[in-house]
Amino acid sequence: MVTIYDIAKITGYSAPTVSKALNNQSDIGQKTKEKILKVAKELGYVPNSSAKGLVTKKSRLIGLIYEEDDMGIGIEHPLFSTIINAFKQEMESEGYELIFIARNLGGKRMSLLEHCRYRQVDGVLVVNVDAKDEEVRDVTNSNIPCISSNIVFPEIATVTSENIKPAVEAVQYLYKLGHRLIAHIAGPQDSIAAAGYERLEGYKAGLLSRQLPIRDEFIVISEYWNGESGYKAMMDLWRRNEKPTAIFCASDIMAMGVMNACHDLGLRIPEDISIISFDDNLWASFSHPPLTTFRQDRQAIGKKAAELMKLLLNGEKVPSRVLIPVQLIERDSCAPPHGVRT
Amino acid sequence: MVTIYDIAKITGYSAPTVSKALNNQSDIGQKTKEKILKVAKELGYVPNSSAKGLVTKKSRLIGLIYEEDDMGIGIEHPLFSTIINAFKQEMESEGYELIFIARNLGGKRMSLLEHCRYRQVDGVLVVNVDAKDEEVRDVTNSNIPCISSNIVFPEIATVTSENIKPAVEAVQYLYKLGHRLIAHIAGPQDSIAAAGYERLEGYKAGLLSRQLPIRDEFIVISEYWNGESGYKAMMDLWRRNEKPTAIFCASDIMAMGVMNACHDLGLRIPEDISIISFDDNLWASFSHPPLTTFRQDRQAIGKKAAELMKLLLNGEKVPSRVLIPVQLIERDSCAPPHGVRT
DNA sequence: CTGAAAGCGCTAACAT
DNA sequence: ATGTTAGCGCTTTCAG
Numbered sequence: 001m002v003t004i005y006d007i008a009k010i011t012g013y014s015a016p017t018v019s020k021a022l023n024n025q026s027d028i029g030q031k032t033k034e035k036i037l038k039v040a041k042e043l044g045y046v047p048n049s050s051a052k053g054l055v056t057k058k059s060r061l062i063g064l065i066y067e068e069d070d071m072g073i074g075i076e077h078p079l080f081s082t083i084i085n086a087f088k089q090e091m092e093s094e095g096y097e098l099i100f101i102a103r104n105l106g107g108k109r110m111s112l113l114e115h116c117r118y119r120q121v122d123g124v125l126v127v128n129v130d131a132k133d134e135e136v137r138d139v140t141n142s143n144i145p146c147i148s149s150n151i152v153f154p155e156i157a158t159v160t161s162e163n164i165k166p167a168v169e170a171v172q173y174l175y176k177l178g179h180r181l182i183a184h185i186a187g188p189q190d191s192i193a194a195a196g197y198e199r200l201e202g203y204k205a206g207l208l209s210r211q212l213p214i215r216d217e218f219i220v221i222s223e224y225w226n227g228e229s230g231y232k233a234m235m236d237l238w239r240r241n242e243k244p245t246a247i248f249c250a251s252d253i254m255a256m257g258v259m260n261a262c263h264d265l266g267l268r269i270p271e272d273i274s275i276i277s278f279d280d281n282l283w284a285s286f287s288h289p290p291l292t293t294f295r296q297d298r299q300a301i302g303k304k305a306a307e308l309m310k311l312l313l314n315g316e317k318v319p320s321r322v323l324i325p326v327q328l329i330e331r332d333s334c335a336p337p338h339g340v341r342t
Numbered sequence: 343m344v345t346i347y348d349i350a351k352i353t354g355y356s357a358p359t360v361s362k363a364l365n366n367q368s369d370i371g372q373k374t375k376e377k378i379l380k381v382a383k384e385l386g387y388v389p390n391s392s393a394k395g396l397v398t399k400k401s402r403l404i405g406l407i408y409e410e411d412d413m414g415i416g417i418e419h420p421l422f423s424t425i426i427n428a429f430k431q432e433m434e435s436e437g438y439e440l441i442f443i444a445r446n447l448g449g450k451r452m453s454l455l456e457h458c459r460y461r462q463v464d465g466v467l468v469v470n471v472d473a474k475d476e477e478v479r480d481v482t483n484s485n486i487p488c489i490s491s492n493i494v495f496p497e498i499a500t501v502t503s504e505n506i507k508p509a510v511e512a513v514q515y516l517y518k519l520g521h522r523l524i525a526h527i528a529g530p531q532d533s534i535a536a537a538g539y540e541r542l543e544g545y546k547a548g549l550l551s552r553q554l555p556i557r558d559e560f561i562v563i564s565e566y567w568n569g570e571s572g573y574k575a576m577m578d579l580w581r582r583n584e585k586p587t588a589i590f591c592a593s594d595i596m597a598m599g600v601m602n603a604c605h606d607l608g609l610r611i612p613e614d615i616s617i618i619s620f621d622d623n624l625w626a627s628f629s630h631p632p633l634t635t636f637r638q639d640r641q642a643i644g645k646k647a648a649e650l651m652k653l654l655l656n657g658e659k660v661p662s663r664v665l666i667p668v669q670l671i672e673r674d675s676c677a678p679p680h681g682v683r684t
Numbered sequence: 685c686t687g688a689a690a691g692c693g694c695t696a697a698c699a700t
Numbered sequence: 701a702t703g704t705t706a707g708c709g710c711t712t713t714c715a716g
Contacts, residue, residue, distance in 0.1 A: 016703065019695055110388075395710095
């Protein structure tokens with residue numbers, strides 16, 4: 001292993017001088033710097049993050065608190081991998097690397113916060129973790145700069161897609177097509193994702209904005225954010241007295257199940273029932289019919305989270321909640337209700 | 343920050359003794375250990391990975407070389423997030439944490455290998471990276487223990503799903519249903535994924551196993567592993583002279599495009615054409631009709647990669663290629679060809 | 685079983 | 701502009 005002492009010996013300068021040259025400090029001669037850099041390169045010098053971290057107490061590490069599968073999807077949730085990736089790219093270009101914070105280290109029990117301290121992470125990104133989890137809260141309530149994506153923590157800045165506004169628009173979009181009987185298949189109403197209740201809230205607001213009544217029989221809460229739950233929710237909805245002519249579904253994955261249920265119920269989409277959804281997942285354009293849905297800008301969420309993180313790292317203030325706009329992608333799952341021409 | 347010296351002072355023991363107690367070493371008295379551990383807990387002591395790493399030259403860090411989007415999928419590839427997650431869980435339970443290896447650190451150029459050295463990673467998992475990438479090769483050819491998932495590097499152990507065997511079975515499955523005109527929509531034939539050419543190879547072997555001829559007009563190479571390319575490939579296939587009665591498609595995502603193309607071509611599945619695919623992605627069961635496909639065990643791939651990594655970390659030898667079995671999931675996209683009853 | 689001494693590679697604070 | 705000194709928190713000898 002090549003150290004700065006090796007470089008010092010060869011160049012004839014002292015270790016601190018070498019250090020200064022390597023770190024591009026100001027108080028050093030131009031020629032000296034060049035000489036040192038040249039030798040460093042020749043020797044294939046690579047700094048040692050441990051030594052650096054030990055003295056500076058900075059790690060240039062961003063901790064990632066992320067647990068797959070909390071949403072009950074059962075397999076994988078593509079949304080998050082894109083968010084994390086966008087965040088990663090932005091942070092790396094600023095010289096930070098991402099480390100997953102583990103919940104336990106080997107046999108020894110070590111909390112998330114302890115882990116953060118152990119690795120001396122400069123900041124933490126929290127993605128898709130239960131907001132009630134105590135270990136997570138210990139981190140978000142600590143003095144470590146934290147940003148959250150998707151889940152709302154009151155004490156730290158959170159980046160999510162806009163939920164309420166598009167939900168209102170979904171209802172209004174269906175209204176404009178002529179629908180008056182509009183149901184909502186909502187996501188889980190728990191602390192995990194704001195998406196669940198915010199979209200429900202938006203649905204209600206949308207109804208009110210068009211003087212439509214809010215009816216309990218038109219609202220089904222899905223147990224999980226997955227296709228099976230969507231299927232069940234639709235079946236449940238159809239067992240009730242009044243039938244809607246259109247459905248706002250809280251997510252594309254759930255919509256897949258809803259559409260299958262429609263198929264099994266002998267309901268044609270969009271002739272018998274219109275469906276509008278949320279996410280624009282990979283398969284939304286490949287479903288039958290292609291799904292009209294709000295596209296979440298996963299890239300933008302990750303990028304914005306990185307932006308806020310950098311601000312925080314520089315000791316600046318950040319807004320407590322940032323909303324990323326979504327975009328309505330009109331495909332073929334919505335049409336005027338039977339017998340109506342708009 | 344609480345250090346071992348704080349503990350030493352309070353307990354009256356020396357720093358090395360405290361260190362030994364904390365690290366559960368043998369040459370220390372039981373009572374001493376208990377006393378030290380108790381005080382450590384009271385003070386909320388957390389070790390410092392930098393100090394530890396500096397002296398031990400071990401980081402308990404596993405580097406992750408992973409780049410999203412190399413397969414031209416354009417959005418996200420759920421396969422990898424599951425693999426990484428399973429790998430992560432296994433490694434964490436052994437006391438390792440995962441760190442993403444960046445390609446450049448801030449303004450300063452730093453290669454992947456340099457990064458590995460900088461962080462002193464104990465091992466590296468390579469996922470879904472171009473096998474021809476020089477920086478990656480520098481890592482795989484270094485003395486750092488490396489495992490690859492999905493992409494085959496000759497110099498290190500690689501874990502992938504079985505490809506050839508199931509491809510053979512796919513053809514035989516269709517043959518058994520009565521099909522004799524079986525096409526293959528193959529994945530890209532580049533160095534990125536063995537999956538592309540191995541499945542093609544298996545397709546050919548399957549044909550030969552049933553004395554069926556290998557016809558160029560029944561083989562279309564898709565440009566990317568995505569839906570659009572699948573769509574194009576199917577359109578291309580249907581422009582040719584002879585029409586197959588069944589298609590083995592190299593991946594579910596491509597199959598979505600293929601199915602859409604069938605729809606646009608007025609081809610009913612499975613009445614007019616049977617489709618068998620590979621992956622069993624989230625939406626395979628929600629497509630119309632539900633897709634018959636080989637399920638990849640992403641969890642098992644990640645777990646096995648972790649297993650090999652642990653072996654490597656212990657200085658043991660590992661096989662150069664490990665194949666994870668896949669499972670045929672029969673759904674409704676395959677049927678006997680027109681006019682045939684089996 | 686415990687402790688004294690030394691050092692891992694680097695940088696901060698000073699002096700020159 | 702450069703060097704001296706010291707020390708970050710920990711573990712590894714090795715002596716007792």
